[in-house]
Amino acid sequence: MTTIVDPPAEAVARDPHWAAKMARLRARKLPERRVSFTDDQALRQAVTEAALGLAKARNAALNRALAQDVPEEQREEWVQTQPDVLAADSSLAGANTALEEGTIRLTMRGLPRPLWEQLLTEHPPTEEQADRGHEYNVLTFPAALISATSVDGMSVGEAQELLDTWGDPDAKALFTAALLVNQTGRADLGKG
Structure with a gap:
């Protein structure tokens, strides 16, 4: 249980808005990071081609506008x-919708520091891993971290299954999303 302590008198004297500032600090949400996976590369290609088609249609329309002396404003x-621009824009919107529907998104949420430290304690590196500079067991920690940070409710077993069956780039992307949400700072430590 967390105990709320009154701020030191000297802090209040320096900053009369300390209580409001502390309330804002307490209300901060843990960071989140989304990771996306798209299996159908044709969907990505369709978006690229549609975007290129829109750019070409706009360029052709602009050339027609210049040829017809359409005022700059x-x-x-x-x-x-222009009909070709409207059609190309619609094509791009359709391609983006198809890509959106074909993409799987997972959300990872950072852990409070005590839970992060507990997870590290539960998955210590082997002696060999520690000699290589690892902070955790590289075989058991990734799935546990993914599960612990998964907003979607992924179990440790499901995370391990994905790590074991996916290709290296996708498995690394999944683990990296869970790791970064716990290791990327949101504070500016510069001069204030």
Whole structure:
């Protein structure tokens, strides 16, 4: 149980808004990080091609606007209303929707420091791993961390299954998302 302590009198004297500041500090949420996986590379390619098609349509429309002496202040609106630009924009929106539907997103949330330290304690490195400078057991800690940080409710077994069956880049991306959400600072330690 966390005990709330009144601020020191000298802190209040230096900063009369200390109570409000402390309330804001207590209300901070743990950081989150999303990681996305898309198996269908054709979806990514379709977005790239549609974006290129939109850029070409806009460029062609702009050239027509210049050839037709459309006033500069009206040119952008004119380009946006051209049928080929509207069609290309719609194509890009459709490709983005398909990509969105074909993408799996997982969310990782940082752990409070005591839970992070407990997890490290529960998965100490082997002697050989410690000699290599590892802070945790590289075989058991990744799945435990992924599970502990998973907002989606992934179990340790499910995390281990993915780590064992996925290719190295995807497995590393999953573990890295769980690790970074616990190791990326959100504080500015510079001069204030």
